[in-house]
Amino acid sequence: EPEVTQTPSHQVTQMGQEVILRCVPISNHLYFYWYRQILGQKVEFLVSFYNNEISEKSEIFDDQFSVERPDGSNFTLKIRSTKLEDSAMYFCASTRLQDQPQHFGDGTRLSIL
């Protein structure tokens, strides 16, 4: 069964550094999402992306965050200047149509030192 893959599984970064989290969505999917889950808390929506532009973003997704689909298979989340509070699991999700369920990857655990 096709799946969403995310790399790396664990990223350790110094505070203030830039980090890029990578995702390969399911190949025929058109809608892409990033969520995060701080340890012990709920999964929170960050951003949705369709047709090469952001369709919706949360208040968490401030100017430090950006997303890109650099080619036909990858979808990335960049955090420009990381803060301690950015430490979390980051999940990528995708779906073929907006009214179909989102499928999630296994996440990247981001640890900011």
Place this chain on the structure above:
Amino acid sequence: QKEVEQDPGPLSVPEGAIVSLNCTYSNSAFQYFMWYRQYSRKGPELLMYTYSSGNKEDGRFTAQVDKSSKYISLFIRDSQPSDSATYLCATSGTYKYIFGTGTRLKVLA
């Protein structure tokens, strides 16, 4: 009022029991209702996806939606130790999913 509320548990049941997991939501505009299972250090895995009020069954799992009371449930029949995980309910009106906190379930052999 939180958009989606879910009892965090933990909930411990003996193997073979019927498990009932529940969520309430606040926004009547929500149209889609999902249940995900999440094992430790893994991503949410889709279990059930429903659009309308009523029941939807898939194997040992039954999802129930009552839009009039804004209440969603997941029933697991003949629970197994492998069902031990965190169960997340989620709702959606537009692009984004709004998740509950998750209920930790432990099925004892």
